[in-house]
Amino acid sequence: MNEKILVVEDERQISDAIAYALRREGYRVEVVDHGGAAIPKMLEFRPDAVILDVMLPGMDGYDILKKFPDRGSMGVIMLTAKEDIVHKVLGLELGADDYMTKPFDMRELLARLKSLLRRMQAAAEKPEPEEIDLGGVRLHVGRRSVVAGDIPLELTPKEYDLLALLAVNPGRVYTREQLLDSVWGMDYIGGTRTVDIHVQRVRKKLGAEFSDLIQTVHGVGYKAAGGRSDQQHKNKI
Known part of the structure; x- marks a missing residue:
């Protein structure tokens, strides 16, 4: 498994747990803990998917999506402590592929990530007109x-x-x-x-x-x- 995953999360305990679980599954993982570092790391690392927290120092997850709309096929799963539907819809409107509310089960996060990557791979392999x-x-x-x-x-x-x-x-x-x-x-x-x-x-x-x-x-x-x-x-x- 060679997929690259970027974790953007400022809570060290959560980011460490996610990174550990992802590496155990064979993913290549990078972690940033500040919103202002997210877009430069996306450009440098070019991840296949981003696990993106909403509440971040410097720049929140929504602003990151607004400022980096041309992500190509990069998938995004958003994490937030906010359960109301307004915040979920906002993230999806801005281009997130999925949304999980904290606290979450790590097995579910991994399952959703695998599903997202499968869909992205299937879309990339489908022949289309130029x-x-x-x-x-x-x-x-x-x-x-x-x-x-x-x-x-x-x-x-x-x-x-x-x-x-x-x-x-x-x-x-x-x-x-x-x-x-x-x-x-x-x-x-x-x-x-x-x-x-x-x-x-x-x-x-x-x-x-x-x-x-x-x-x-x-x-x-x-x-x-x-x-x-x-x-x-x-x-x-």
């Missing part, structure tokens, strides 16, 4: 980049994955459950509202000209318009 063009919105698969007209967009990993899944099969209707399973994984414990929130965010980033590229199929889910001729009616959540 570039997808949907009526002026272009997705470059290799770079995981999106350009709307002439404007490059900054999408979180989950926002990109959602848009790319719809774009590969324009016109195909996906239920919210199918999108949740495909993008977040079948073992993801959050609800389908996560899909709606990410669709809203992608539409906003696409801008007014392309905001209805993702169309709502009421009572079912979403589809990508096949082109501008298929984008006459704006369907909102």
Whole structure:
């Protein structure tokens, strides 16, 4: 096992326990205990996944996600002592792949990490076209980049994955459950509202000209318009 995991956690007892458990499983592990050191370490270490605490000195976990949106295929599991749904939704909106509340069972954290890495590996191995063009919105698969007209967009990993899944099969209707399973994984414990929130965010980033590229199929889910001729009616959540 050669996967690299970065642990960003300021509580020494917790970070030591996580690092010990990860190394026992064969992962290569680096640990930082200050929010301000997280992004430089991500750029240097290039981990496959990050276990990221929310409450950190210097810069909290949410700000780290905001300031480093172009993480490519780097997975993120957030840790927090806050149990309310608002904080969980915020982390997921900013691109986290999963969320665990302290105190947590180490076996569950390891299981979730393995599941996340399996999904990432499966996505990386799936053959895809090099570039997808949907009526002026272009997705470059290799770079995981999106350009709307002439404007490059900054999408979180989950926002990109959602848009790319719809774009590969324009016109195909996906239920919210199918999108949740495909993008977040079948073992993801959050609800389908996560899909709606990410669709809203992608539409906003696409801008007014392309905001209805993702169309709502009421009572079912979403589809990508096949082109501008298929984008006459704006369907909102």
